[in-house]
Each structure stands twice: as structure tokens, then as C-alpha cells.
Amino acid sequence: MDLVLLFFIFVLAAFLGLELISKVPSQLHTPLMSGSNAISGITIVGAIVATGANEDGTTGMILGLLALIFATINVVGGYLVTDRMLQMFKKKGK
Amino acid sequence: MEFDSIINLAYVIAATLFVFGIKMLGSAETARRGNMVSGIGMLIAVVVTLLDREILDYKWIVAGLIIGALIGGIAARVVKMTSMPELVALFNGFGGFASLLVAWAELEKIESLGWQLYTGQMGTPAQFSSFVIYLAMLIGGVTFTGSLYAYGKLSGRVSGRALVFGGQKFLNILLLVAILGIGVVFTWGENLDTASSLFVIGVCLALIFGVMGVMPIGGGDMPVVISLLNSCSGLAASAAGFVIGNNVLIVAGCLVGASGLILTVIMCKAMNRSLGNVLFSGFGAASQSSGDDDDREPKAISAEDAYYVMEAASSVVFIPGYGMAVAQAQHVVKELAELLEENGAEVNFAIHPVAGRMPGHMNVLLAEADVPYEQLVEMDNINPIMPTVDVAVVIGANDVVNPAAANDESSPIYGMPIIEAHNAKTVFILKRGQGKGFSGLVNKLFVMDNSRMIYGDAKATISAMVNELKG
Incomplete structure (x- = not known):
């Protein structure tokens, strides 16, 4: 893939990220953090390819599998815990 | 070719959902839905990745997904609300570690293919690949041990106080120089045999550096550290995206990196201190008895x-x-x-x-x-x-x-x-x-x-x- 294009995407995403959450009430700081933390588990995509594309038993596959386990914990745990927190905020919100 | 376009299109959708998700997380009424929207984005990204033609075998993928989901799901269910900070820190560290491992797996791939074949496939110069592999490893490794140490401090497993010792700054600078030096040799070195041992040394140094970085930061400054580490785990994912040339990793990781940075700045402002001061001053380590002339005693009441x-x-x-x-x-x-x-x-x-x-x-x-x-x-x-x-x-x-x-x-x-x-x-x-x-x-x-x-x-x-x- 074209390198410059990747950088282009990166820079735009950075500005977007900076703009997105300029004014967040402090009440939501924790859920925002844990929710975005779950998104950073996107590295799961790389882990899936690394696990599946390498031959069985190679170092690459084992590293990939480890990555996959850790990334999945990050993703699944992150989303669920955020949801639990937000549910708590919600129920008395009326 | 066409199939790849479909995958990439799905990645665009996933990235869009992440953007909306983060946006919605910023307001009380929409926050919960926002989290679900971003979760759907993640699901889409995972599902289309499973269609990737490079994948030869699914059994380990399925095993990894199940093991990870079980551990993450159970941890998220049983944790007490009071232990929330440490759990978030722990998950965060895992994300960073996963990025490190993805970079490492890519290095293994390069070693088995050889540079010529690999660069031909990727269409990027060898130095670039080496550089981003090292970068993803470095940020991911620092995030991993930094978060684990923060987890220890938050859960009371290790002392929450700032730990400062003589020569600490010197040692840290030495570490940093070593990390950067090895990075330079790793990036421009041609020899794949030395590359892998250099990489392993780099991993060790990054892991040590994560611990050293969090060590001089005391409990009260933890909000800053946690949000900074959160930002780092995003950047690590983004770097891993450059490693494997995957744009959804780059975008999603960068979004997290940037929004985490904003949160870090908000926290610093709330303490009227600069980020540098929080990270390096060892604040609260020395109990300064600031020549206090006020000797009134506090009055107690039942x-x-x-x-x-x-x-x-x-x-x-x-x-x-x-x-x-x-x-x-x-x-x-x-x-x-x-x-x-x-x-x-x-x-x-x-x-x-x-x-x-x-x-x-x-x-x-x-x-x-x-x-x-x-x-x-x-x-x-x-x-x-x-x-x-x-x-x-x-x-x-x-x-x-x-x-x-x-x-x-x-x-x-x-x-x-x-x-x-x-x-x-x-x-x-x-x-x-x-x-x-x-x-x-x-x-x-x-x-x-x-x-x-x-x-x-x-x-x-x-x-x-x-x-x-x-x-």
C-alpha cells in the first residue's frame, strides 16, 4: 500500500481524534477512557491474520495466538466493562 | 483484488462506527449507545478479517478468540466497581502487549520469507518495515509493563507512593539512549540474524522502561498516567497498523491515541501542572516539610x-x-x-x-x-x-x-x-x-x-x- 497514503490517513485520524472529545463532562471520563481503550484492541485484526497466516507451530503463529488472546481480552472485557458502567449511569438517569 | 476492496470497504465502515462511537461516548444521553456502535464496528472489523485470503487455518484463531473472550468477559462481569481503575489499566496493558506481539510475529514472517520477497509483497522499503516494527514493539512494550505497574499501584499490590532513588534520571536516560540506539541499528541493519536478537534486547529494554517510567509517579497523579497509557495503547495499535499495512488499525489506533491525549491534557490542567512535571518530578515522593509557621492544631469532633x-x-x-x-x-x-x-x-x-x-x-x-x-x-x-x-x-x-x-x-x-x-x-x-x-x-x-x-x-x-x- 502506498506509504504516503497511510501517513495521510494517520494525520487526518489524529486531528479527528483531537476534535472529537474536546468537551466531555467529567462524569463520562472513565467510560470514555475504557470505551476508547476497547477500541485500541483493534490490533486484534493484526493478531487474527498473524495467527491464521502462519504455519502451525511456527514462532510466528504462536506469537500471533498470544497476541490474539490478549487483544480479545482487551476488546471483549473493555466493551463489557464500559457497558456495565454506563448502564449504572443510566438506570437512575430516568 | 476485488475481494480486497470489499474487505477495505468494510474497514472504512468499521472506522466510521468508531468515530461515531467515540463522539457519542462524549455525551451522557448517547454514551451507552455509542459504546455499542463502536462495538459493532469492532465486530465488523473482526468478521471481515476472518475472510482474509492469507488465512490458512482457523482452529487457532477460534481457540484464541474463545479463550480471550472468556477471560475478558468474566473479568468484566465479576469485577467490583471500586476496582474499576485497575481493571481498565490491566486491559489497556493487554492491548499494548498484543500490538508488541503482532509486530514480533511480522518480524518472524520477514525472517521466513527473506527481505526481498517480503518487500515485494508489501511494496514498502525494508527500512520502513523495520522502523515501524520497532516502534510498535516499543510503544506496546512500554504500555504493557507501565499499565501492569499502574495496576499494581492501584490495587495496592505494590506501594502506591512515588518511588525515587539516586541516579534514577540518569538510568532512565541511559535506558532511553540504549533503546533508541538499538532501534537505529535494527532499522538500518541488513542482517536478519542480528535483527532478531536486537529485537529481543529491544523488547526487554522497552519492558523495563515501562516500569521505570511509572515508578516515580505517585498515586494522586494516577489519573494522568492512566489516560496517557490509554493514549499509548492506541498509538501502539496504530504503529502495528503501519507494520501490517492495515488502515483500520492506523485509524482506530490513532483516534484512541489522540482522544487519550486530550483526556491527559484535561487531567494535567485540573492539577495546574505540565505533563512533564507529572511524569518526571517524582511529585509527592519527598514529604517536604515546607517550613510551616502555622502550629494550630486541628480540632476534632465526634x-x-x-x-x-x-x-x-x-x-x-x-x-x-x-x-x-x-x-x-x-x-x-x-x-x-x-x-x-x-x-x-x-x-x-x-x-x-x-x-x-x-x-x-x-x-x-x-x-x-x-x-x-x-x-x-x-x-x-x-x-x-x-x-x-x-x-x-x-x-x-x-x-x-x-x-x-x-x-x-x-x-x-x-x-x-x-x-x-x-x-x-x-x-x-x-x-x-x-x-x-x-x-x-x-x-x-x-x-x-x-x-x-x-x-x-x-x-x-x-x-x-x-x-x-x-x-
């Missing part, structure tokens, strides 16, 4: 006597801090607040942005105890009405109510915005003992004429008041 004042009050403000989390007093505080309201008083909770150990820590605890959202007042809104408040009850907070921050220019925390509890007509301070706060500073609030200390466990104290009110 919970029963305090109750009579509370009963007569028409407006009460609770100011919670980390001590409330430690004592797990949020439920009894809520009970007390309800009784006071029935008694005709107006009750509010004043929340300082850095009270507790993670951004928004107090909000989570009070929400768990069912305190209505309308009663949670941010610092800037409560301060103007503070002089009209009859009783301010400080529960396990210290530095965030220290008037020295407002009026003592020689104080290390001078300029930090505080909740002006000292302006209330009466201040009750619930405190376990006579120890100092995280900053190690003497708190002038405790010796003021309108202040009364109530020593003892916050939960027991509040329970005693609740019983008086009921009785």
Missing part, C-alpha cells in the same frame, strides 16, 4: 456532635476523594444524603476532576450508589455557591480542598484549581488519621476555625450519622 450541626443545616455539600473509594463508603454516603434531603436540606456532591485514581473515578462510585446525576456538581459550578453552604463534608479528600493552592504562593500545588470547601460555614473533614495527603503537604483547611476533624473510618463515621438521623 460523629454524634457533627450530626447536630448537620441536622440543622439547610444546605450540605459532600466532597469525596480517594478515601471514600478506599473506605467503600459511597453507599452509606448516599443513604446519609437521602436522609438529609428528607430533613429538608439541599444536598450536592462536589466533584474535583482529579479526585480519586482515574479520570471520573468519583462519578463511577457515586453512580454505583445511585446518587442522582443532578446532584453531582463540577468544581467550577460549586465554588461560587460555596459561601452559602452550611456544611461541607470532605470525605477522604485532601489536596483537592487545600486552600494553599489558592492563596499560598510558596506551596508546590499553588495554582491548582480546588474545591473551595474553606468558604463553607462549617467544614467537616472525615479522615482516617492525622497523615498528610498525597502531596505530603500540610492542609491549612484542617486547622481553620470553621473546620472540625472527624477521625476514623469514613464508612463507620457516616453510618453513625445515619443511625443518629434515623433514631
Whole structure:
């Protein structure tokens, strides 16, 4: 893939990220953090390819599998815990 | 070719959902849906990745997904709300570690293919691949051990105090130079045999550096560290995206990196300190006895006597801090607040942005105890009405109510915005003992004429008041 294009995407995403959450009430700081933390588990995509594309038993596959386990914990745990927190905020919100 | 376009198109959709998800997380009404939207984005990304033609075998993928989902799911279900900061730190560290491993797996792939074949496939120069592999490893590794150490500090497994020793800065600089030096050799070295041993050394150094970086940072500065590490885990994912040339990783990781940075800046502002100061000063490590001329003794009062004042009050403000989390007093505080309201008083909770150990820590605890959202007042809104408040009850907070921050220019925390509890007509301070706060500073609030200390466990104290009110 074209390198410059990747950088282009990166820079735009950075500005977007900076703009997105300029004014967040402090009440939501924790859920925002844990929710975005779950998104950073996107590295799961790389882990899936690394696990599946390498031959069985190679170092690459084992590293990939480890990555996959850790990334999945990050993703699944992150989303669920955020949801639990937000549910708590919600129920008395009326 | 066409198939790849479909995958990439799905990635665009996933990235869009992440953007919307983060946006929606920023507002109370839409936050929960926002989290689900971003979760759907993640699901789409995972599912289309499974269609990738490079994948030869699914059994390990399925196994990895199941194991990870089970561990993550159970951890998320059983954790107590009071342990939320450490769990978030732990998950965060895992994300960073996964990015490190993805970079490592890619290096293995390069070794099995050889540079010529690999660069032909990727269409990027060898130096670029080496560079981003090293970068993803470095950020991921630092995030991993930094988060684990933060987890240890937050859960009380290791001392939460800032740890400073002689030559620490020198050692850190030495480490950093070594990491960068190896990175340069790794990036421009042609030999794949040395590359892999250099990489392993780099991994070790990065892991050590993560621990060293968090070591001199004390408990009260944890909100900053946690949000910074959060930002780092995003950047690590983004770097891993450059490694495997995958744009959804680049975008999603970068979004997290940038939004985490914003949160970090907000936290720093709430303490009126620069990020550099938080990271490198070892703040709170040395208990500076700042030649204090004020030798007035704090006046103590019993919970029963305090109750009579509370009963007569028409407006009460609770100011919670980390001590409330430690004592797990949020439920009894809520009970007390309800009784006071029935008694005709107006009750509010004043929340300082850095009270507790993670951004928004107090909000989570009070929400768990069912305190209505309308009663949670941010610092800037409560301060103007503070002089009209009859009783301010400080529960396990210290530095965030220290008037020295407002009026003592020689104080290390001078300029930090505080909740002006000292302006209330009466201040009750619930405190376990006579120890100092995280900053190690003497708190002038405790010796003021309108202040009364109530020593003892916050939960027991509040329970005693609740019983008086009921009785």
C-alpha cells in the first residue's frame, strides 16, 4: 500500500481524534477512557491474520495466538466493562 | 483484488462506527449507545478479517478468540466497581502487549520469507518495515509493563507512593539512549540474524522502561498516567497498523491515541501542572516539610456532635476523594444524603476532576450508589455557591480542598484549581488519621476555625450519622 497514503490517513485520524472529545463532562471520563481503550484492541485484526497466516507451530503463529488472546481480552472485557458502567449511569438517569 | 476492496470497504465502515462511537461516548444521553456502535464496528472489523485470503487455518484463531473472550468477559462481569481503575489499566496493558506481539510475529514472517520477497509483497522499503516494527514493539512494550505497574499501584499490590532513588534520571536516560540506539541499528541493519536478537534486547529494554517510567509517579497523579497509557495503547495499535499495512488499525489506533491525549491534557490542567512535571518530578515522593509557621492544631469532633450541626443545616455539600473509594463508603454516603434531603436540606456532591485514581473515578462510585446525576456538581459550578453552604463534608479528600493552592504562593500545588470547601460555614473533614495527603503537604483547611476533624473510618463515621438521623 502506498506509504504516503497511510501517513495521510494517520494525520487526518489524529486531528479527528483531537476534535472529537474536546468537551466531555467529567462524569463520562472513565467510560470514555475504557470505551476508547476497547477500541485500541483493534490490533486484534493484526493478531487474527498473524495467527491464521502462519504455519502451525511456527514462532510466528504462536506469537500471533498470544497476541490474539490478549487483544480479545482487551476488546471483549473493555466493551463489557464500559457497558456495565454506563448502564449504572443510566438506570437512575430516568 | 476485488475481494480486497470489499474487505477495505468494510474497514472504512468499521472506522466510521468508531468515530461515531467515540463522539457519542462524549455525551451522557448517547454514551451507552455509542459504546455499542463502536462495538459493532469492532465486530465488523473482526468478521471481515476472518475472510482474509492469507488465512490458512482457523482452529487457532477460534481457540484464541474463545479463550480471550472468556477471560475478558468474566473479568468484566465479576469485577467490583471500586476496582474499576485497575481493571481498565490491566486491559489497556493487554492491548499494548498484543500490538508488541503482532509486530514480533511480522518480524518472524520477514525472517521466513527473506527481505526481498517480503518487500515485494508489501511494496514498502525494508527500512520502513523495520522502523515501524520497532516502534510498535516499543510503544506496546512500554504500555504493557507501565499499565501492569499502574495496576499494581492501584490495587495496592505494590506501594502506591512515588518511588525515587539516586541516579534514577540518569538510568532512565541511559535506558532511553540504549533503546533508541538499538532501534537505529535494527532499522538500518541488513542482517536478519542480528535483527532478531536486537529485537529481543529491544523488547526487554522497552519492558523495563515501562516500569521505570511509572515508578516515580505517585498515586494522586494516577489519573494522568492512566489516560496517557490509554493514549499509548492506541498509538501502539496504530504503529502495528503501519507494520501490517492495515488502515483500520492506523485509524482506530490513532483516534484512541489522540482522544487519550486530550483526556491527559484535561487531567494535567485540573492539577495546574505540565505533563512533564507529572511524569518526571517524582511529585509527592519527598514529604517536604515546607517550613510551616502555622502550629494550630486541628480540632476534632465526634460523629454524634457533627450530626447536630448537620441536622440543622439547610444546605450540605459532600466532597469525596480517594478515601471514600478506599473506605467503600459511597453507599452509606448516599443513604446519609437521602436522609438529609428528607430533613429538608439541599444536598450536592462536589466533584474535583482529579479526585480519586482515574479520570471520573468519583462519578463511577457515586453512580454505583445511585446518587442522582443532578446532584453531582463540577468544581467550577460549586465554588461560587460555596459561601452559602452550611456544611461541607470532605470525605477522604485532601489536596483537592487545600486552600494553599489558592492563596499560598510558596506551596508546590499553588495554582491548582480546588474545591473551595474553606468558604463553607462549617467544614467537616472525615479522615482516617492525622497523615498528610498525597502531596505530603500540610492542609491549612484542617486547622481553620470553621473546620472540625472527624477521625476514623469514613464508612463507620457516616453510618453513625445515619443511625443518629434515623433514631
